[in-house]
Amino acid sequence: MNLQTLKSEVIDFSKSIGIDKIGFASADTFETLKGRLLMQQALGYQSGFEEPDIEKRTNPGLLVPKAKSIIAIALAYPSKLKDAPRSTKEDRRGIFCRASWGKDYHDVLREKLAKLEAFLKEKSPDILVKSMVDTGELSDRAVAERAGIGWSGKNCAIITPEFGSYVYLGEIVTNIPFEPDQPVEDQCGTCNKCVDACPTGALVQGGQLNAQRCIAYLTQTKGFLPEEFRQKIGNRLYGCDTCQTVCPENKGKDFHLHEEMEPDPELAKPSLKPLLTISNREFKEKFGHVSGSWRGKKPIQRNAIIALAHYKDDTAVPDLYKLMKEDPRPVIRGTAAWAIGKIGHAESEEFLQQQLETEEDSDVRKEIETGLKLLRT
Template sequence: MAPDMTTDLSALAEQLLAVGSAAGLDAGGVAGAHPFDDVRSELERRREEGLHGGMQFTFRNPARSTDPGRILAGAQSLVVGAMRTPAARLAEVGAGRMRIAAYARHDHYADLRRSLEVVAGRLRSGGWRAMVVADDNALVDRAAAVRAGIGWWGRNANVLLPGRGSWFVLGSVVTDAPLPPSVPLDDGCGTCRQCLDGCPTGAILERGVIDARRCLAWLAQAPGPIPREFREALGGRLYGCDECQEVCPVGRSDRTTEGSTDPSADVDIAEVLDATDEELLDRFGRWYIAERDPRFLRRNALVALGNTGQGSAPEVEGRLSRWLADRDPLLRAHAVWAAGRLGRHDLLVGVDASEPEVAEELAAVGGRVG
């Protein structure tokens, strides 16, 4: 079907934003679909400097992830949408529990894509072509949101919405409709640097530049061992880290305490450690889990056990003993660390140290190799 050129394109843009809002989007804007050349060079620079910490995502092919024309040939515009997630709760999680970052407690991306599909449907019904992308490696979502005037680049690298903060997931409809773009916003961070000072590991190197090798959100997702120097800072986190958003003053008054009563905000360490692979993937499989291997969630749970457990409690001793005897050297090594941190060096006698990573952990905690 040929596009309906009788509708004025400004009116169409307004209609699309209204349709998006009615479909559940909390903010929207329109941007041109020309390549994000500055982001491309930034992705390449950070990759060269190792700041990506081995991540693939948008770093894998920056020429592709910064060019909407690769998603839809002849792309002219992006209709960008933001959907609110809960604001993380401000209180600490209880003993024996692990914290889940606000954006990961529910499938907000599915809701976002559904709303964007409604917008895409409106475009298609007018004869235009339209494709939805959200949290897909094909497009740099934050750059699209900034260009569409939804928010500004926060110092913590997140897109900050005026008066509301960064508790939003972002996505776009790529279309060949030449819509008039929205007006980008001015910077709203001013001289504030609470996120730089508040990041538990100093991962925000300078304005908007995250060193993923230090970022707890990435360390909790990345494969391999959690570097020892960051294990205490990981605290009781199972997935994601909200610290640089929690300390941000933008939208603080708009923040609810819904997280404190949300049953999906945290989970028992024991539940994670005792669950089968299948149970873990059933429950958390929509997350990015390296190699789709739930052992990395157990690895995080062992770190949380070491950070928050009571070394003298019989159930903690039981779990430590169970994982100190596990066949997987990654998990045995993290159990060694947890036992050491809880002062249970007595449990380390006889731990199988035939793999170097376990022997190294034992040496680091001063445990005896039996």
């Protein structure tokens, strides 16, 4: 088997199935990454969504016996929303980040990787492969950086010369020793715009992220959102794009290359009030195909309540009263109490006082007391 010919054939095939960029890397242990991950762990900067075993995250040989190389792929996604609905006083809107526009990118990339796997097995029946996207053991970013897909930006995203950082990443670990590609030179230079613009200071410094403070992570949590972050979240329902939108490398970058990634404007910027009472079935039918639905409706509903408070939406107060009286989930009742206080209707004080007398959950009671304080200031 001529490896150079096979590599060329893999590249050609990848283009034929709509892969926008492909690169090849060695399957050597990611020693530098290992040190960084250990430091992140010690500092408590991890999100908890990662693979917990750092050895698996940094040693491809633990995933595929006699791993020799990794094939990295990238697919470009849109950055501009066409025909975006306007948020009005009567119809306030939330926003899903760009990574949750269109069909769930995990599914899109897995389909591409499955086709690539089948092609490789057809060429070499004895090949060993393992594919992964986002939730796999390896760091997609570290693999893509080594494979020359792009450089690792200060915003902790891979930045490609062609598509900026608006790319989804995936990889295949294999026992075929493909010749590795050259990494791309870091081009962030002295630019620090992403670090300066981060709403919560989650970018501790260029290339170092405290995930516990990152809005993209916080929007996916299911408990009470710490109060210091509630103002920062604004109208975001899932994810955060600030560190991408301020990046000069992303200026003018907007690619609509994949039909399945095209966003439905009504789902990317949905009306907030209907989200408060959406059923599980309705949520699954409406949002189940987007990546932002993976944690279920509860975080989205909590974030919608915070967004309504951000807008100080008077028209939402009756809906928030209803949630406080009827919703069985403490996080929703408590967040609604805080939002009522934030919106600031004087007549809401009597309602919150009544709820305080009947509420049994201690966390919700604290939120009601906070809501009352906000009304009285």
